[in-house]
Amino acid sequence: MRTIGVLGAAAALAVGLAACSSGGGSGSGTTGGSVKGKTISFVPGVSGDSFYITMQCGIQAEAAKNGMKVDMQAPQQFDASLQTPIVNGVIAKKPAGMLIAPTDAKAMVPPLLRAKQAGITIGLVDTTLAQSGLAVTGVSTDNKAGGAAAADALAKLIGQKGKVLVIAFKAGASTSDDRQHGFEQEIKKYSGIQYLGAQINDNSPAKAASIISATLAAHPDLTGVFATNQFAAEGAATGLRNAGKQNKVKVVGFDAGPVQVQQLQRGDVQALVAQQPYQIGTQAVDQLVASLTGKKPTAEIGTTTTTITKDDLSTDTGRQAVYKTTC
Structure with missing residues (x-):
């Protein structure tokens, strides 16, 4: 999806x-x-x-x-x-x-x-x-392997310990479901990480922000989020900024289009999984x-997929992973 x-x-x-x-x-x-x-x-x-x-x-x-x-x-x-x-x-x-x-x-x-x-x-x-x-x-x-790559990237960012959440963009879309399931299987390998489950934002940044706010109220020690598309990542970043938790709670996003790259450059997300x-x-x-x-x-x-960080954007691997806006 x-x-x-x-x-x-x-x-x-x-x-x-x-x-x-x-x-x-x-x-x-x-x-x-x-x-x-x-x-x-x-x-x-x-x-x-x-x-x-x-x-x-x-x-x-x-x-x-x-x-x-x-x-x-x-x-x-x-x-x-x-x-x-x-x-x-x-x-x-x-x-x-x-x-x-x-x-x-x-x-x-x-x-x-x-x-x-x-x-x-x-x-x-x-x-x-x-x-x-x-x-x-x-x-x-x-996409299951992509979700697993996101789990590995997030585990690395948070030192393999803490509480993590998935914000999935749409139930019933194979890509969203597979990314979620791939993440869930891989994150089990990290004994120091507690998985809080997945919530659906229906492609709404506002709903994703609300999910973050509610999760932080229940789990103020949240350490990481896997946002399965750009709107999930956008909303997650908004929720974290509102709570004063930006960069304290690490976010891994999916895809490498212009919006996602901007999110990476701003520090809204700390890693991207590019297709x-x-x-x-x-x-x-x-x-x-x-x-x-x-x-x-x-x-x-x-x-x-290829996992990239902000530092990778200046490398050949990072540049090749970024999507086109025109042919």
Whole structure:
């Protein structure tokens, strides 16, 4: 599940599709002209999100190598009720394939089932579905491993002792759930850390701030927070500032878009777990092309994460981890 993007960025995202052609995809190359001129529809989870912009750049670049076109339309919020009519519109256009980040593992099954029945080859990116068999491939971050990386980073920041909390952004979204569960499994390895559980902020910074305030009232000795997206981190930082606990309570965030990097530079968070959205895009196109040309695609591909701190931003590793805002 992705974050609620800046609404005005939707137009820029669409324009950017035509320009995206750089980067380092794995490259399936041309396929004898069998997919040339065909279209891939890209339906991200939300408009204006740098994670999806970076993924879009990878999709566009890899599609161009195969002589394919890409069109994109994104919902204004990470919401199945807004993504469903977009999928219905894609069905009407009848592209050769669709790459989609389902905004809900269950609610997006019916519209994607209709897309499959209409003969559209489907690939999943970033998020998954509760029903298997609808997509020929699924390419996403190993979010459980990402959650585990966040647990390790937070444990290091707090000296492997104290009380920690997870603020998860949306129940039912596979990414949010997996990050939470990965964190929960890994944090058990640290005997000096007491896990206070997870609370849901529903992508609301204000709700995340309220969660922090209530947790500090009950546990004034709180030492760490894993905020599973930018809005959880933003709200956590607000709650900690209001309580005079900023930098005293350590925060690990997720993703490395402009907002998250600013949070890291300001000290709102002390570490970020960055995904590889460009590679997700290129690999998803490769698998879709394989399916469209009669080859066997890889059903599931998991990509890795990179943990960065403020000091890492001046290194090659840190710079490469930061997401794009344009292609």
